[in-house]
Amino acid sequence: MSNHLSRRAFIKGGLAAAAALTASRLPLPNAVKGASSTELATLIDIRKCIGCGACVEACQSTNEAKFPEPKKPFPKMYPSRVKVSDWSDNRYETDRLTPYNWLFIQEATVVVDGEERTLTIPRRCMHCQNPPCADLCPWGAARKLENGITLIHPDICLGGSKCKEVCPWHIPQRQTGVGLYLDLLPSLAGNGVMYKCDRCYNRVAEGKLPACIEACPEGVQKIGPRDEILKEAHAIAREINGYIYGETENGGTNTIYVSPVPFKDINRAMEKGPGRPHLRPVENAMAHADNLAKAMVIAPIAGIAAAAARFLKRADRRAVAEKKEDPS
Amino acid sequence: MNSALSMPPGKWVRRLFVFLFAVMAFTGFGQMPIFNRYYVSDIPGMGWSADFYFTHTIHYVGASILLGLFGYLVTDYVLSVRRRYRLTIPGIIRVFLLIGIVLTGIFRVLKNLPDVTFSPAFTMFIDIAHLGFMMIYLFSALAFMMTKKGWVRERTATPS
Numbered sequence: 001m002s003n004h005l006s007r008r009a010f011i012k013g014g015l016a017a018a019a020a021l022t023a024s025r026l027p028l029p030n031a032v033k034g035a036s037s038t039e040l041a042t043l044i045d046i047r048k049c050i051g052c053g054a055c056v057e058a059c060q061s062t063n064e065a066k067f068p069e070p071k072k073p074f075p076k077m078y079p080s081r082v083k084v085s086d087w088s089d090n091r092y093e094t095d096r097l098t099p100y101n102w103l104f105i106q107e108a109t110v111v112v113d114g115e116e117r118t119l120t121i122p123r124r125c126m127h128c129q130n131p132p133c134a135d136l137c138p139w140g141a142a143r144k145l146e147n148g149i150t151l152i153h154p155d156i157c158l159g160g161s162k163c164k165e166v167c168p169w170h171i172p173q174r175q176t177g178v179g180l181y182l183d184l185l186p187s188l189a190g191n192g193v194m195y196k197c198d199r200c201y202n203r204v205a206e207g208k209l210p211a212c213i214e215a216c217p218e219g220v221q222k223i224g225p226r227d228e229i230l231k232e233a234h235a236i237a238r239e240i241n242g243y244i245y246g247e248t249e250n251g252g253t254n255t256i257y258v259s260p261v262p263f264k265d266i267n268r269a270m271e272k273g274p275g276r277p278h279l280r281p282v283e284n285a286m287a288h289a290d291n292l293a294k295a296m297v298i299a300p301i302a303g304i305a306a307a308a309a310r311f312l313k314r315a316d317r318r319a320v321a322e323k324k325e326d327p328s
Numbered sequence: 329m330n331s332a333l334s335m336p337p338g339k340w341v342r343r344l345f346v347f348l349f350a351v352m353a354f355t356g357f358g359q360m361p362i363f364n365r366y367y368v369s370d371i372p373g374m375g376w377s378a379d380f381y382f383t384h385t386i387h388y389v390g391a392s393i394l395l396g397l398f399g400y401l402v403t404d405y406v407l408s409v410r411r412r413y414r415l416t417i418p419g420i421i422r423v424f425l426l427i428g429i430v431l432t433g434i435f436r437v438l439k440n441l442p443d444v445t446f447s448p449a450f451t452m453f454i455d456i457a458h459l460g461f462m463m464i465y466l467f468s469a470l471a472f473m474m475t476k477k478g479w480v481r482e483r484t485a486t487p488s
Binding site: 079081082129130134135136137138139140141143144145146153156160161162165166189251252285286288289290292293295296298299300301302303304306307308310311314 | 362384393445
């Protein structure tokens with residue numbers, strides 16, 4: 001030990017430095033569970049879809065009890081830029097996503113094997129592995145379940161539409177005049193409830209298939225553990241010299257599409273806009289949070305180390321000064 | 329003990345702390361969809377306030393700096409400041425509220441990591457508790473500032 005440093009100062013500073021080191025190795029709490037091993041994904045083989053709409057009908061009839069029944073007239077909302085979003089009079093519209101239509105068939109006329117063909121593609125929530133809608137929902141209304149389903153709780157959602165804005169595909173759709181906001185400050189905060197595919201979480205919990213998968217006469221969709229679904233998707237893609245969408249999009253989703261033509265061609269050919277999501281490549285929207293989380297682990301350790309170093313340095317300087325004053 | 333060793337944080341630390349807290353409060357409230365609704369993002373130069381990803385990034389960066397500062401201040405207090413100063417009751421209240429903010433914030437960050445799933449009830453609890461602790465902290469900090477209640481007080485010598 002340095003002659004300049006008192007034992008007490010050394011131990012205190014050393015303990016602080018050790019605490020900083022130990023903190024960097026703390027394990028995650030037990031409440032934190034890795035979810036990927038238990039996540040279920042769906043495989044959508046675009047080649048097989050004939051666009052019959054059986055999945056759309058099954059989705060609507062199965063989930064009818066979950067659909068909004070808004071109270072009218074709607075409360076006046078302030079400021080005036082806040083617009084009512086009312087689909088209750090168009091609840092049977094099926095050519096886009098709405099609060100009453102969580103799955104629709106998108107069409108794209110493309111060239112397949114030298115022939116022009118109209119592909120029909122079932123579209124709904126992608127059920128991301130790290131969903132920004134659930135991560136960034138300020139109330140915890142949007143949440144991800146351990147089986148990979150992302151859903152929005154209609155009794156908690158205030159309809160602020162943040163989930164739609166942060167969703168790379170802008171999937172959730174709002175219905176005004178329903179939900180918790182009516183009991184809080186209906187004129188000043190909230191605007192209804194956001195709705196989207198919940199992959200029939202209640203049916204899945206009972207061991208049943210999601211309605212769209214069960215109703216499909218062509219076996220377009222499959223559901224299973226994500227790694228198995230991915231294996232199958234890659235096998236099909238290899239066999240048909242095809243393409244996969246959803247494996248890496250937004251860091252990985254639990255909806256995997258397989259197509260005989262590149263998705264950029266499909267995306268170019270299909271109608272896109274509100275309620276009609278794209279099929280573009282998507283960067284991981286939450287990558288910034290993953291990277292910055294590491295900085296958050298290092299920051300307090302750096303702070304502790306800086307304070308400990310400052311303490312030791314000053315104590316050392318003080319010991320030198322004392323020695324000079326009293327050389328004996 | 330040299331008195332310079334055991335001084336409470338200086339003016340620059342306090343200014344940094346207040347600035348960081350203002351940034352965290354603004355970007356934290358910005359996680360609610362209110363800045364666009366209430367024209368804040370319409371103010372020239374404030375368009376970024378309605379960008380949820382941008383405010384989220386700023387919130388994370390601010391949290392990192394704040395955690396570094398907390399690590400420094402707590403260690404500094406334990407190693408030297410507490411020799412001459414002790415936390416006042418308002419100081420202890422603020423420390424507890426800050427612990428609440430930091431703990432719920434840590435779970436919030438964990439929740440946003442890939443492959444991490446919390447139960448829906450726990451997710452909602454940490455979301456609302458984080459906001460609640462912050463609101464209580466802001467109001468109490470304002471009250472303590474108005475009544476000039478400091479964080480620490482110099483220890484009085486014990487009569488022998």
